Amino acid sequence: MVRAGLTAERLARAGAELADEVGFDRVTVSELARRFDVKVASLYSHIRNSHELKTRIALLALEELADRAADALAGRAGKDALVALADVYRDYAREHPGRYAAAQYRLGPEDAAGSAGVRHAQMTRALLRGYDLTEPDQTHAVRLLGSVFHGYVSIEMGGGFSHSAPDSQETWSRILDALDALLRTWPSS
Amino acid sequence: MVRAGLTAERLARAGAELADEVGFDRVTVSELARRFDVKVASLYSHIRNSHELKTRIALLALEELADRAADALAGRAGKDALVALADVYRDYAREHPGRYAAAQYRLGPEDAAGSAGVRHAQMTRALLRGYDLTEPDQTHAVRLLGSVFHGYVSIEMGGGFSHSAPDSQETWSRILDALDALLRTWPSS
């Protein structure tokens, strides 16, 4: 009997693909076993349980996203950087809806600390160096940007903007214009 | 044998309470049956399936949220109204995390059209009358506010802001200040 060569890593990668195909919430240990043409119980030698599988997929997505963000930010500053970073999130969500959903999976403090989530915050901070903000406003701005990016993308993915004019791309551009303007004239306390 | 007096309505209400207690994703037809001290199959005379149950809970939450928003907006304008509306979302999410999650449940176009989602958009539009925006900027602004509110609240609920200074309330206030300033000086195309 030929062995399938399972690994926690490979399972997570396959799980990420599965998520993009059928949705993160339908990623199931059983379905994954089917894909590897292996019995379900076999997966439990590699992952503790379903939660660990999802966590690994989430961590993987966060890494990928952070890598893309780092790439996009390289050599850019100011509004250029703002738009680039924003597009990274939006594009990733469109290309990999399942992974994007996974990135929202709630992690325990343990996993969260070791995740790429930290890098995300740092990069947003780096981006803000192109604007003139000092603490604590910088932190407020980091949180605002995170909220807008995630909020917009998740509403858009949910179809929230698809049944009314103007089209979503137009709004996205105008929102980024507005955020840029806001960051340049941030109202200090 | 005394009848339990089940109803799609009562099931949805009980489901909403259950969601707040254990989380929306753990709302289950089985658990609900247990709460009514009734066999699982009995519920299927009132709801078509699990999806319909969740949809009804979502619609209920959207309704409640819209009612609160309408209340909060009454007699207010400008920044006052902005803060009031924003707090409605945030407070609702804190008081009723399960219902808030339910409100994010993806509805079919059918249900979406008949939902209170429409009222939400209209109220945000009404709020913007306190600022000087005309179409299509008004729509862009509606979408921005929706993104910020939803994005911030969902990150906050996920614990995203809880492990770093400054505290979340402070950021929330400053973000609302910033949005107010932005709306007053919205960069026209």
Place this chain on the structure above:
DNA sequence: CCATTTGCCTAAAGGCTTTAGGCTGGCGCA
């Protein structure tokens, strides 16, 4: 070359969803 570890399998228990079909308490009508 064989001993041990590692990887996948069978078996089984327990939970959730959904459908089919049966019994009965009550409401409506005569």
Place this chain on the structure above:
DNA sequence: TGCGCCAGCCTAAAGCCTTTAGGCAAATGG
């Protein structure tokens, strides 16, 4: 008041998912 009918709950059963326990065989390394 009495009776029939139907709505409302039940039992049964199938199908899928998770998770644990224990077994056999393929790799690995001494």
